[in-house]
Amino acid sequence: xxxxxxxxxxxxxxxxxxxxxxxxxxxxxxxxxxxxxxxxxxxxxxxxxxxxxxxxxxxxxxxxxxxxxxxxxxxxxxxxxxxxxxxxxxxxxxxxxxxxxxxxxxxxxxxxxxxxxxxxxxxxxxxxxxxxxxxxxxxxxxxxxxxxxxxxxxxxxxxxxxxxxxxxxxxxxxxxxxxxxxxxxxxxxxxxxxxxxxxxxxxxxxxxxxxxxxxxxxxxxxxxxxxxxxxxxxxxxxxxxxxxxxxxxxxxxxxxxxxxxxxxxxxxxxxxxxxxxxxxxxxxxxxxxxxxxxxxxxxxxxxxxxxxxxxxxxxxxxxxxxxx
Numbered sequence: 001x002x003x004x005x006x007x008x009x010x011x012x013x014x015x016x017x018x019x020x021x022x023x024x025x026x027x028x029x030x031x032x033x034x035x036x037x038x039x040x041x042x043x044x045x046x047x048x049x050x051x052x053x054x055x056x057x058x059x060x061x062x063x064x065x066x067x068x069x070x071x072x073x074x075x076x077x078x079x080x081x082x083x084x085x086x087x088x089x090x091x092x093x094x095x096x097x098x099x100x101x102x103x104x105x106x107x108x109x110x111x112x113x114x115x116x117x118x119x120x121x122x123x124x125x126x127x128x129x130x131x132x133x134x135x136x137x138x139x140x141x142x143x144x145x146x147x148x149x150x151x152x153x154x155x156x157x158x159x160x161x162x163x164x165x166x167x168x169x170x171x172x173x174x175x176x177x178x179x180x181x182x183x184x185x186x187x188x189x190x191x192x193x194x195x196x197x198x199x200x201x202x203x204x205x206x207x208x209x210x211x212x213x214x215x216x217x218x219x220x221x222x223x224x225x226x227x228x229x230x231x232x233x234x235x236x237x238x239x240x241x242x243x244x245x246x247x248x249x250x251x252x253x254x255x256x257x258x259x260x261x262x263x264x265x266x267x268x269x270x271x272x273x274x275x276x277x278x279x280x281x282x283x284x285x286x287x288x289x290x291x292x293x294x295x296x297x298x299x300x301x302x303x304x305x306x307x308x309x310x311x312x313x314x315x316x317x318x319x320x321x322x323x324x
Contacts, residue, residue, distance in 0.1 A: 043073075047299065048322075050074055050306050052087045054307070061090045062106070068306065069109070073112045074106070077119060077153070078118065084115075117138055117152055119155060123159065125170040135173075139181030149188025168203075168208075168210045171215075188220050189220055190220055193222060193225065195254070202246075229277070232250070234280075252295065264297070267301075268280060292321075
């Protein structure tokens with residue numbers, strides 16, 4: 001009888017624990033880690049990506065989601081070899097609770113928050129930066145500060161112009177190592193090449209066509225800079241026939257070279273002061289975007305930069321092609 005009582009008591013205790021576990025589990029059956037991964041997961045095209053590097057009066061870090069309605073990716077610029085600067089540094093300056101609150105607001109609005117690396121400030125290949133160590137450091141920063149991913153804005157023009165393949169190999173190794181720390185599907189990883197780097201048979205190391213052929217499966221999409229190149233100022237040169245300076249680098253010519261149309265995001269300056277050239281006013285750009293959609297493209301639009309491009313800018317550019 002004593003043994004039976006002990007057995008009965010043990011069964012009651014096990015049942016109680018099991019019921020507590022059932023009631024404490026999330027309604028969707030996912031634990032915190034699983035929900036966190038799903039929240040960061042790469043969204044499908046179209047992508048509407050907005051960079052921010054400028055100091056904005058009264059705002060530290062990213063703006064309220066209502067200021068950028070219509071965008072679905074906000075990019076803090078820049079994370080440099082020496083650490084975070086500008087908008088990336090502002091993100092660090094916020095308290096952990098402030099960052100958590102903003103991330104929750106962005107998630108509720110359907111906006112991913114990522115950081116951009118390098119920009120025009122850093123020349124990682126030319127300066128001899130180790131791609132593996134740099135990737136490890138930057139991936140750790142993304143994880144420490146709870147961002148959804150990283151954008152690789154590599155602008156080491158001297159290295160690419162050298163034509164010896166060192167620029168391309170640096171990008172390939174860097175991307176591969178980033179993905180060991182920031183896995184596909186769990187973190188966003190984008191690149192932001194200038195459009196001419198997709199020109200076939202121009203770059204000794206293969207340019208971005210080689211990068212895509214080697215690690216394109218690790219890159220979620222390309223925020224292509226169709227500006228600062230003395231081209232891409234009309235719908236024709238942007239979409240179907242680029243100028244003689246960089247032939248075969250319009251949107252659909254890049255697609256013809258083998259890049260997936262859904263991974264090519266049209267990047268444009270927000271106004272004529274945000275780039276040396278390449279500006280197309282939002283109304284005209286909306287017509288180009290609509291034309292591209294009718295031709296089978298759905299990659300999306302990128303702009304440099306907030307606050308010159310905000311909610312009204314992207315709403316105009318999306319127009320009827322990408323209604324919200």
